Amino acid sequence: MTTEHRILGRTGVRVSPLCLGAMMFGAWGNPDSDDSIKIIHRALDAGINFIDTADIYSNGESERIVGRALAGGRRDDVVLATKAFMPMGPGPNHGGLSRRWLIRACEDSLRRLNTDYIDLYQVHRPDPTVDIDETLGALTDLVRAGKIRYFGSSTFPAHEIVEAQWVAERRGRERFVTEQPPYSLLVRHIEADVLPVTQKYGMGVLSWSPLCGGYLAGRYRRGGEDVVSNRVNRIPARFDMSIPVNQRKKELAIELGELAAEAGLTLIEMAIAFVLRHPAVTSAIIGPRTMEHLESQLPAADVTLEAALLDRIDEIVPPGTTVNPADAGWQHPALTDPALRRR
Secondary structure, three states, rough: OOOEEEOOOOOEEEEEEEEOOOOOOOOOOEHHHHHHHHHHHHHHOOOOOOOOOOOOOHHHHHHHHHHOOOOOOOOHHEEEEEOOOOOOOOOOOOOOOOHHHHHHHHHHHHHHHHOEEEEEEOOOOOOOEEEEHHHHHHHHHHHHHHOOOEEEEEEOOHHHHHHHHHHHHHHOOOOOOOEEEEOOOOOHHHHHHHHHHHHHOEEEEEOHHHHHOHOOOOOOOOOOOOOOOOOOOHHHHOOOOOOOOHHHHHHHHHHHHHHHHHHHHHHHHHHHHHHHHHHHHHHEEOOOOOHHHHHHHHHHHOOOHHHHHHHHHHOOOOOOOOOOOOHHHOHHHHHOOOHHHHO
């Protein structure tokens, strides 16, 4: 894998173009913690210096695995990112973006990761119930206490990214320095607004799910047998093939796979290289569950897609198109809760 590093927004921190996502380490994916640690070590040995996890991944198990993998002198060479927001317990205050929860969640993550600081602490989703100034204030205090170095957002709509930047300036807060949105060949809505906004404010971008949850892993073939994702029961809106837009994703994945083969690439390589080609993107988060998955994704960092190939991709999935809106990662409660739009 290339040893090229990219600057994370305007922070001056240099990170690898591939970021190792740790969601699959633990009960959600690979329950063998020793095997997961071997995968992490292989990624670091290959030149990846950026790891992203979250407290919610396998209910904290992912963070504990990452912490064990970085023990013994590896921590200082890694830019370590984690996230908070999702419910971590049954109580009404065991999640969200309040000051009360964020400070506790950060302390919990520090213990699980076995570190005294987090390089990039991210809010996992927007929280419409909390004033953004409260969230920024709590995060700023964590920076000034030395517990986190920087903080960022994840899956924020463009207007909320802008609001957070304005509030930080007006209130004298530290600001979001990164955004972590979903982005892939099949999920391109952020090209219309989020990516231009992040460029305007000099934010780094860590794109998640560049393989669209496995749709772009090269599993689908024209005339081949149906492949059933193990996520179909957990996230049917994105993986149930009886839903027309998911069937459409499969059809497009087949077409994109054939295009990749014509170019002498695997679909995995083309999909990840496509994400990395966008000038706003700093790193693509890969989420291997096995060593085989990791090895198949590492070469993508060295792939450069020619303009003619990018034009053909645009013909198959036009810029700004997200085939299934459920892949956008978050919808405002005003769209999902009828009580907020009816009276």
